[in-house]
Amino acid sequence: MPTLRLSSTGTYYLLSALHGEGVLVVLSGFTKCPGLFYATPAQDGILSRIRIPGGILNSKQCRAIADIAQEYGGGYVDVTNRANLQIREIHQRINAEVLQRLQELGLGSSNATVDQIRNIMTSPTAGIDPQELVDTRPFVQAWDNYITANSQLSALSAKFSVCFDGGGMISVSDRINDIVFAAVLVDENLYFRLYVSVGAKGQPAKDTGILLSLENCLPALAALADVYLAHIDTNSKHKLRLREVVNSLGCENYLQQVQQRLTFALSASPQKKGFIERKTTNYCHIGVHPQRQPSLFYLGVVLPLGRLETMQILGLAELAEKYGSGTLRLTPWQNVLLTDIPQKWVADVQREISALGLDCSVSNINSALVACSGKKGCAASATDTKVDALTLAEYLKTRVSLDSPVNLHFSGCAKSCAQHSKSDITLLGVNVEQDNGMVEGYRVYLGVDDNEQKFGREYELVTVAKLPALIERMLLVYKTQRLNLEETFREFVNRYEITQLKQLCDRSL
Structure with a gap:
């Protein structure tokens, strides 16, 4: 055998x-x-x-x-x-x-030779989002089929990443990818706007100003990959990332070489160039939402740190068959959607989800809580991030009720597999010196990274034992001091200097 x-x-x-x-x-x-x-x-x-x-x-x-x-x-x-x-x-x-x-x-x-290449990303609500411009599922399938049929693409970096954004309410265009095709309307005509990774590590793909008709999208993607392959050592175990190749060639030169492989022109858009600036609604998928299909709904289910026990997987599969179309959708925010649920069954599905130990509440702190594998799964980690994250969630459950998600990302080391650039609060695992020796702790950062401050603005160094109370104070101050219900945590903290925020938190004691 x-x-x-x-x-x-x-x-x-x-x-x-x-x-x-x-x-x-x-x-x-x-x-x-x-x-x-x-x-x-x-x-x-x-x-x-x-x-x-x-x-x-x-x-x-x-x-x-x-x-x-x-x-x-x-x-x-x-x-x-x-x-x-x-x-x-x-x-x-x-x-x-x-x-x-x-x-x-x-x-x-x-x-199997291409199986290690990164997953193709698209909105988890593709085809059911009432506001989307185009259903991107056929493009995902077509590119996956192309990769499978062309074994030379096994030479791509395993981190070569592609995203299709349909222009709907649940956007993924801000996620870190090498190449992004974002659906846009220009003069009532539908296009994909091309974004390519260039510049500093961890930055979103940059707008090239190029508009592609839907039928030209995949030929252009094949040419983008072909030019990349022409400029790397395909036999090396440590291949250059697309960003590094584009930085070396220059974006204009790279795109000119792509143009040489195409039978149609890469046309520039009249719209202003620049980074993707769309305000994302990443966690609006949590809860119960109407689909574009009449009388059907999808339910966004919160998974604690993205984990599903086998009993829960089987239970969700049964619910999908019993009430929906038999499908589940995973999200880039490490949650899951049950789709195609008739309105009359929504309450029943919610009860059965609860019986599995899960829920659909946006107030659940786990809805935007992310952690890398931590010490148990990675030798580079200084802390047991998953245990610490779950401990924090349990502590906050009865102390803070959120009406909108606050992104807390636990990273065990500076590599930040938990993607700190998408967080409101970054918790970076470190060893903290105490009178009785070294103990585990976290550097607490607020906001997103930039060229000056990789993890955002440093707020405090705290031990694991003191972390839950600190986060509780910060969240309660946000809820009581924000300008209105629409002000996000990030917008709130950006109105203050760190010393001012500390004074607000200290007064809340």
């Missing part, structure tokens, strides 16, 4: 290749960017990532993933900030027939 086995040194060996109809399982050791067929070692075992293009799963896929997590992993899955799924704590051998079964269900590429 063909199997994949984990050696005592933490390396997977392919004992016999599995060939089936349209299936070839390939494995070539560890990579920093895991896939279904590309394993990554972590502190808590082997990590496997399942790409979910567009974040959409059906109930059969959910059940298969739950089975894998229960039999081989830690009995849970984590939703990532690219709407992937991760299975962690893998310690035992995985039968290759199991991987073939996942491929047959559409989980993992049928071309």
Whole structure:
């Protein structure tokens, strides 16, 4: 029987290749960017990532993933900030027939050589958002099919990332990606506006000023990838990122080389160039919302730190089949949507979600709480971020009621896998010197990063034990001192100097 086995040194060996109809399982050791067929070692075992293009799963896929997590992993899955799924704590051998079964269900590429490339991102409400300009799901599927059919794209950096934004209420255009196609209307004509990663690390993709007709979008994307490949060492394990290539060539030169590969002109837009400035509504998907389809609703479910126990996966799959269309949608904010629920069943679905230990409340602090894997899963982490985040959430649950999300991101080290640039409050894990020795703690930062202050404005250094009370004071001061209900936490803190904020918090004691 063909199997994949984990050696005592933490390396997977392919004992016999599995060939089936349209299936070839390939494995070539560890990579920093895991896939279904590309394993990554972590502190808590082997990590496997399942790409979910567009974040959409059906109930059969959910059940298969739950089975894998229960039999081989830690009995849970984590939703990532690219709407992937991760299975962690893998310690035992995985039968290759199991991987073939996942491929047959559409989980993992049928071309395993491209399976490590980053997930294709789009709005989780694509096709159901009442305000969207275009349903981006066909573009996600077309690009995924193109990658699968063109094995030369396996040479892309595993971090090569593409996003399609349909111009709806739930925007993903501000997420960090190499290439973004954002739907816009110009003189009542529909286009994709092209954004490309350039400049400093961690910055959103920059507006090129180019408008593409919908039919020209994918040929342009193929050419963008082709020019990138022409300027990197495709055999290197440490490939340059697209941003680095564009910085080296110059954006204009890069786009000229793309133009040479196309039969149509890359036309500039009359609109002002610049970074994406749309005010995002990232957490408006939490709760109950009408779809563009009459009398149907979707429910945004809060997942504590993006984690789903196998019992919860199976329960949500059953709800999707019983009341909806049998599909779940993962979000880049590490939550999940149940879609296509008739209005008469909404209250029943909410009750059953609650019975699974989950809820749909935007006031739930977990709705915008993010943490990296922490000490348990990563040797670089100084703190146990997930435990600390859940402890904070439990502490705040009965002390602070939020009417709008406040983004709290726990990062165990300066690499910031929790994406601090999207946070209102960044908590950076450090060791704090005390009279009785070193203890774990966090540097607390407010706002977003810029060239001067990578994590935002530093507020305070605090031990883990004192962190919950500090965050409680900050949130209560925000609720009582903000100008109005529409003022966000970020807007509120940006009105003050750090010393002023500390004075406000001290007076609240």
